[in-house]
Amino acid sequence: MLNITVWNENRHEQNNPKVRDIYPNGIHGAIAGFLQDEGLKTRTATLDEEAHGLSEQVLQETDVLIWWGHLAHDEVDDLIVENIKKRVLEGMGLIVLHSGHHSKIFRSLMGTTCDLKWREADETERVWVVDPSHPIVEGIGEYIELEKEEMYGEHFDIPAPDQLVFLSWFEGGEVFRSGCTYQRGQGKIFYFRPGHETYPTYHQPDVQRIIQNAVQWVAPIERPAPVYGNAQPIEHIKVKQQD
Amino acid sequence: MLNITVWNENRHEQNNPKVRDIYPNGIHGAIAGFLQDEGLKTRTATLDEEAHGLSEQVLQETDVLIWWGHLAHDEVDDLIVENIKKRVLEGMGLIVLHSGHHSKIFRSLMGTTCDLKWREADETERVWVVDPSHPIVEGIGEYIELEKEEMYGEHFDIPAPDQLVFLSWFEGGEVFRSGCTYQRGQGKIFYFRPGHETYPTYHQPDVQRIIQNAVQWVAPIERPAPVYGNAQPIEHIKVKQQD
Amino acid sequence: MLNITVWNENRHEQNNPKVRDIYPNGIHGAIAGFLQDEGLKTRTATLDEEAHGLSEQVLQETDVLIWWGHLAHDEVDDLIVENIKKRVLEGMGLIVLHSGHHSKIFRSLMGTTCDLKWREADETERVWVVDPSHPIVEGIGEYIELEKEEMYGEHFDIPAPDQLVFLSWFEGGEVFRSGCTYQRGQGKIFYFRPGHETYPTYHQPDVQRIIQNAVQWVAPIERPAPVYGNAQPIEHIKVKQQD
Amino acid sequence: MLNITVWNENRHEQNNPKVRDIYPNGIHGAIAGFLQDEGLKTRTATLDEEAHGLSEQVLQETDVLIWWGHLAHDEVDDLIVENIKKRVLEGMGLIVLHSGHHSKIFRSLMGTTCDLKWREADETERVWVVDPSHPIVEGIGEYIELEKEEMYGEHFDIPAPDQLVFLSWFEGGEVFRSGCTYQRGQGKIFYFRPGHETYPTYHQPDVQRIIQNAVQWVAPIERPAPVYGNAQPIEHIKVKQQD
Numbered sequence: 011m012l013n014i015t016v017w018n019e020n021r022h023e024q025n026n027p028k029v030r031d032i033y034p035n036g037i038h039g040a041i042a043g044f045l046q047d048e049g050l051k052t053r054t055a056t057l058d059e060e061a062h063g064l065s066e067q068v069l070q071e072t073d074v075l076i077w078w079g080h081l082a083h084d085e086v087d088d089l090i091v092e093n094i095k096k097r098v099l100e101g102m103g104l105i106v107l108h109s110g111h112h113s114k115i116f117r118s119l120m121g122t123t124c125d126l127k128w129r130e131a132d133e134t135e136r137v138w139v140v141d142p143s144h145p146i147v148e149g150i151g152e153y154i155e156l157e158k159e160e161m162y163g164e165h166f167d168i169p170a171p172d173q174l175v176f177l178s179w180f181e182g183g184e185v186f187r188s189g190c191t192y193q194r195g196q197g198k199i200f201y202f203r204p205g206h207e208t209y210p211t212y213h214q215p216d217v218q219r220i221i222q223n224a225v226q227w228v229a230p231i232e233r234p235a236p237v238y239g240n241a242q243p244i245e246h247i248k249v250k251q252q253d
Numbered sequence: 254m255l256n257i258t259v260w261n262e263n264r265h266e267q268n269n270p271k272v273r274d275i276y277p278n279g280i281h282g283a284i285a286g287f288l289q290d291e292g293l294k295t296r297t298a299t300l301d302e303e304a305h306g307l308s309e310q311v312l313q314e315t316d317v318l319i320w321w322g323h324l325a326h327d328e329v330d331d332l333i334v335e336n337i338k339k340r341v342l343e344g345m346g347l348i349v350l351h352s353g354h355h356s357k358i359f360r361s362l363m364g365t366t367c368d369l370k371w372r373e374a375d376e377t378e379r380v381w382v383v384d385p386s387h388p389i390v391e392g393i394g395e396y397i398e399l400e401k402e403e404m405y406g407e408h409f410d411i412p413a414p415d416q417l418v419f420l421s422w423f424e425g426g427e428v429f430r431s432g433c434t435y436q437r438g439q440g441k442i443f444y445f446r447p448g449h450e451t452y453p454t455y456h457q458p459d460v461q462r463i464i465q466n467a468v469q470w471v472a473p474i475e476r477p478a479p480v481y482g483n484a485q486p487i488e489h490i491k492v493k494q495q496d
Numbered sequence: 497m498l499n500i501t502v503w504n505e506n507r508h509e510q511n512n513p514k515v516r517d518i519y520p521n522g523i524h525g526a527i528a529g530f531l532q533d534e535g536l537k538t539r540t541a542t543l544d545e546e547a548h549g550l551s552e553q554v555l556q557e558t559d560v561l562i563w564w565g566h567l568a569h570d571e572v573d574d575l576i577v578e579n580i581k582k583r584v585l586e587g588m589g590l591i592v593l594h595s596g597h598h599s600k601i602f603r604s605l606m607g608t609t610c611d612l613k614w615r616e617a618d619e620t621e622r623v624w625v626v627d628p629s630h631p632i633v634e635g636i637g638e639y640i641e642l643e644k645e646e647m648y649g650e651h652f653d654i655p656a657p658d659q660l661v662f663l664s665w666f667e668g669g670e671v672f673r674s675g676c677t678y679q680r681g682q683g684k685i686f687y688f689r690p691g692h693e694t695y696p697t698y699h700q701p702d703v704q705r706i707i708q709n710a711v712q713w714v715a716p717i718e719r720p721a722p723v724y725g726n727a728q729p730i731e732h733i734k735v736k737q738q739d
Numbered sequence: 740m741l742n743i744t745v746w747n748e749n750r751h752e753q754n755n756p757k758v759r760d761i762y763p764n765g766i767h768g769a770i771a772g773f774l775q776d777e778g779l780k781t782r783t784a785t786l787d788e789e790a791h792g793l794s795e796q797v798l799q800e801t802d803v804l805i806w807w808g809h810l811a812h813d814e815v816d817d818l819i820v821e822n823i824k825k826r827v828l829e830g831m832g833l834i835v836l837h838s839g840h841h842s843k844i845f846r847s848l849m850g851t852t853c854d855l856k857w858r859e860a861d862e863t864e865r866v867w868v869v870d871p872s873h874p875i876v877e878g879i880g881e882y883i884e885l886e887k888e889e890m891y892g893e894h895f896d897i898p899a900p901d902q903l904v905f906l907s908w909f910e911g912g913e914v915f916r917s918g919c920t921y922q923r924g925q926g927k928i929f930y931f932r933p934g935h936e937t938y939p940t941y942h943q944p945d946v947q948r949i950i951q952n953a954v955q956w957v958a959p960i961e962r963p964a965p966v967y968g969n970a971q972p973i974e975h976i977k978v979k980q981q982d
Contacts, residue, residue, distance in 0.1 A: 095850075099851060099852060099896070101386065118850060119850040120850055121824075121847060121848040121849055121850045121923055122828060122923050122924050123828060123924065123967075125967035125968075126967060127966070127967060127968065127969075127970040128968070128969060128970065129969060129970050129971075129972065131972065133972075134487070136487065136669055136670075136671075138649075138650045138651070138670070138671050139479070139650070139651060140650050140651060140652075140673065141436060141656065142438075142439045142476060142478075142479055142651055143344065143436045143438070143439045143440060143441050143473075143474070144436075144474075145474055147474070147476060148474040148475055148476060149474075149475060149476060150476065151476075151477055152477070152479050152480060152650075152651065155487075161970070161972075163624075163970055164624045164625070164626050164638075164663060164965075165624070165625060165626060165628055165638065165965035165967075166626075167828070167924055167965070167967070169898065169901075169921065169922065169923060170627065170659065170660065170901055170922060172416070172898075172899055173415070173656065174656065174660065177650060177663065177671045177673075178671070179665060179666075179669055179670060179671045180665075181972070182970075182971075182972025182973055183622055183665055183972055183973030184622075184624070184665065184970070185622075185624050185663045185664070185665045185671045187626065187663075192898065193384060193386045193387075193898065193899060194850055194851050194898060195385075195386070195851050195852065195896055196385045196386045197386060198386050230386075231386070231387075231388055231390070231391040231392075232391055232392060233385060233390060233391060233392060233393065233394075234394060234395070235385075236382070236385055236395050236854075236893075236894035236896070237395060237856070238852075238854035238855060238856060238894075238896070239854075239856065239857070240856075240857060240858060241856040241857065241858050241890070241892060241911075241913070242858075242911075243858065243860065243862075243890075243910070243911025243912055244377070244379065244398075244911055244912030338607075342608060342609060342653070361607060362607040363607055364581075364604060364605040364606055364607045364680055365585060365680050365681055366585060366681065366724075368722075368724035368725075369724060370723070370724060370725065370726075370727040371725070371726060371727065372726060372727050372728075372729065374729065376729075379912050379913075379914075381892075381893045381894070381913070381914050382893070382894060383893050383894065383895075383916065384899065385894055395893075395894065404727070404729075406727055406867075407722075407867045407868070407869050407881075407906065408722035408724075408867070408868060408869060408871055408881065409869075410585070410681055410722070410724070412655065412658075412678065412679065412680060413658055413679060413870065413902065413903065415655075415656055416899065417899065417903065420893060420906065420914045420916075421914070422908060422909075422912055422913065422914045423908075424729070425727075425728075425729025425730055426729055426730030426865055426908055427727070427865075427867070427908065428865075428867050428906045428907070428908045428914045430869065430906075435655065436655065436656060437607055437608050437655060438608050438609065438653055479611075479650075479651035479653070480613070481609075481611035481612060481613060481651075481653070482611075482613065482614070483613075483614060483615060484613040484614065484615050484647070484649055484668075484670070485615075485668075486615065486617065486619075486647075486667070486668025486669055487668055487669030587872065620973070622973065625965070627922060628924075628925045628962060628964075628965055629830065629922045629924070629925045629926060629927050629959075629960070630922075630960075631960055633960070633962060634960040634961055634962060635960075635961060635962060636962065637962075637963055638963070638965050638966060641973075658901075658902070659901070679870060679872045679873075681871075681872070682871045682872045683872060684872050716872075717872070717873075717874055717876070717877040718877055718878060719871060719876060719877060719878060719879065719880075720880060720881075721871075722868070722871055722881050723881060730863070730865065730884075
């Protein structure tokens with residue numbers, strides 16, 4: 011049974027009545043809700059909790075971490091970011107949503123600025139499937155349509171994804187690599203673009219299905235960690251060790 | 254419940270007592286056996302059956318096809334190869350083993366010669382995991398060791414794999430990309446190197462585990478096929494259609 | 497000094513006065529022209545010439561082959577397709593333009609249907625750079641804009657490109673992976689989407705620059721071919737050869 | 740004309756007479772030497788110089804930075820690492836050699852630990868070409884052989900390379916992804932494994948050729964930087980901007 015932790019900055023919900031109306035339990039509450047509906051064991055954590063709700067024990071018990079942040083990336087403690095990164099490299103799955111592209115944890119795992127273009131203009135977004143074989147698109151049609159969303163546009167300053175799953179189209183003339191997978195250490199990462207706080211994106215069934223699929227896809231596998239450092243040669247090969 | 258079809262050329266087993274001793278039920282029988290032990294619904298098919306045991310109905314009912322061939326690639330009917338390819342592009346999983354690298358179906362899906370170096374010299378092979386996050390290595394250690402195997406060496410004339418899972422080391426000085434995944438259409442493909450007919454490779458538990466994992470990994474997902482051809486624009490966008 | 501061969505089906509130019517007006521010397525003539533302006537040694541070849549203008553000698557002397565076809569893919573001789581493929585695997589560069597996505601040579605190298613969505617509706621296309629480090633985008637801005645083009649849309653049934661260089665946006669709601677690189681054997685391939693015959697796309701300086709850059713990028717390197725087949729072990733390692 | 744800066748930690752050369760015998764001008768001097776022989780404009784920089792020899796001006800003037808470090812990764816100033824990273828993302832090429840795998844700059848660009856196995860046992864290394872189409876292997880045979888080298892073995896904790904160019908074989912039973920390319924921002928990176936300080940590896944012509952080729956391959960291209968941040972829509976599309 012997977013243990014999911016849904017992390018949310020949870021600031022827009024405090025400051026903006028429009029966001030609170032759409033997500034009365036917070037973005038974290040909405041996401042945790044539809045995951046629990048699928049029988050997943052889910053907890054939430056937010057920025058203003060002690061250790062941002064991500065103590066070493068919580069991280070140790072977490073199989074998949076979902077991340078939504080925007081206004082306060084800088085307030086996330088560097089030490090906790092290091093702990094998260096360590097856990098990802100050990101195998102914990104990570105799903106980074108929307109404006110989480112600029113989070114410390116995502117930038118640290120990518121090695122790039124993760125900069126992009128954006129525009130808040132109530133544009134229609136079409137999220138096209140480009141890899142119809144990928145488990146993350148199970149149960150989805152050729153594309154999903156979001157009537158109004160914030161635009162994110164290329165160039166998106168990320169490493170070339172291991173797998174490009176979705177591409178977004180926006181009314182105003184931009185495209186975006188909106189579903190990207192990465193392997194880092196023993197961990198699997200999925201970045202998924204949609205989810206601006208002023209739109210009910212996470213209430214849309216297709217979006218929920220994609221996140222549910224992604225939880226399964228990034229989930230850790232059972233295996234012993236690789237051993238690093240000084241190594242012995244294969245027994246029957248005579249290799250001269252130095253003194 | 255997945256339906257697996259294990260295809261084997263089944264010629265070495267007829268011609269070579271050594272092979273028959275190792276695989277009294279054929280290589281196909283051995284592979285089908287350890288998959289059935291895991292509760293998978295498995296059938297076998299061989300070259301000398303009608304339509305090589307791969308009628309359109311069999312292919313239609315197959316979720317994952319496993320392929321072992323060596324001596325008689327040219328005897329496989331081009332029309333059946335086309336049928337298999339069509340099914341892979343529709344989503345049927347394909348696992349190509351060892352000398353299947355030169356099969357018509359694999360070369361047709363790769364677009365290259367799939368040539369390689371080889372040597373039959375009872376060499377030890379170490380199959381190293383290079384992607385410890387991949388579901389295909391679940392339950393496996395850092396490497397698996399095969400005491401005696403045929404050598405396959407680079408350059409292996411394949412497209413760069415989507416994911417490189419295993420690398421092999423051989424005593425005589427060669428390396429080989431021995432676990433490679435590919436997406437083609439809606440289908441997923443896994444090439445796995447080990448399994449020369451004169452060694453009991455498919456009786457080794459690690460090898461069995463990898464093939465079991467690969468069956469799950471290449472399995473098709475449920476989704477409608479993409480639509481191709483002449484397309485209508487998004488409704489609220491005024492695009493002038495030509496007459 | 498590179499030898500470039502520009503191949504064109506050259507049928508629209510015969511049948512459609514509009515196309516002839518835009519490309520009085522044919523699409524092949526236009527492309528050859530702007531390559532020659534850069535000092536490149538260029539010849540042309542067309543479908544209705546003997547051997548489609550692609551004798552073994554011509555292929556042998558060609559470092560980079562550029563391919564434009566649409567109406568008559570089926571009329572291209574299978575044997576000549578085989579010869580082209582052999583040359584690509586030996587190192588000849590290949591640039592496939594626009595409707596060449598459905599050519600025999602491209603489909604054979606890809607292993608997929610290369611199907612896509614299309615619409616002829618005078619739509620604006622924006623071709624966005626997604627890899628700003630790639631030599632193919634040298635001298636180009638963030639995107640190039642084509643005022644009117646045919647739409648090509650996802651899903652584009654190709655293997656995941658080795659490098660995704662361009663993504664296209666179309667007014668009517670579609671996106672497309674419009675600049676894709678592939679390695680096959682010792683050869684390099686670039687697929688570039690723009691260039692519908694009824695628009696003056698190949699007269700646009702940005703498009704010309706991209707094709708010029710691509711010629712340099714796909715050009716073969718000097719090296720001996722890999723050796724395939726039965727191989728000797730490294731000398732100082734005692735590996736027992738079988739009798 | 741490219742400007743190359745060869746950076747070396749330059750500590751082994753001070754502490755170990757054996758290293759000083761092999762590289763009387765330091766590893767940096769040896770590398771700068773064979774690049775200058777090819778007519779490249781090359782300078783060197785070392786750890787103990789002010790700002791490690793990498794002032795902002797030096798970095799600004801550098802097109803390609805080559806990095807060799809081992810004992811003193813921790814002594815490299817974080818601020819200078821940030822400056823280097825910024826320049827790589829802006830387009831400066833980076834070649835990381837051997838034990839530079841554990842340098843701050845490489846780990847920061849990779850997002851992983853970059854851990855590996857190692858053994859100092861005078862083992863023969865064979866560096867096999869796996870991408871015979873790549874400009875970095877121009878002029879090289881199927882493999883290069885290094886009579887004695889330190890072993891580096893998998894698992895190598897790096898992101899899957901964009902392009903895997905070389906694979907190494909070692910006597911003692913290990914394999915290693917020893918030539919890896921990455922794109923980060925507008926920059927290109929090449930990691931190349933060989934070059935332990937107690938062996939004359941950088942005097943070997945094949946190794947020199949590979950590094951010369953890599954310099955050309957990672958060199959920046961001329962192009963304007965992408966623009967990030969708030970963006971205007973395409974003119975003829977009516978998208979409502981928010982207040």
